[in-house]
Amino acid sequence: MTLRKLAWMTEGLDMHWWDHTSHHLAMQANIHRDRKKRSRPYHPFDFHPLRKRTESGGLKICQKNKDLLRTVIQNHMKRRQAQRKPS
Secondary structure (H helix, E strand, O other), rough: OOOOHHHOOOHHHHOOOOOHHHHHHHHHHHHEEEOOOOOOOOHHOOOOOOOOOOOOOOOOHEEEEEHHHHHHHHHHHHHHHHOOOOO
């Protein structure tokens, strides 16, 4: 086994155990959380040193994205209408 493969495996194992630990820490913190002082519940990313929480989970809405989405939806609708027409 190469050293590179061994390092990759240990990184994966570290990530796995930190996933496990951070979920337990978030659960314990949420159990003892004062809802008046902290209204937002804790998330496992708050305790995970190897993973970072992203600011947003999606794309920024701009005109280019709107045009692309409109094109995709129109093409999808055309394909559905073509499939529905009897031959």
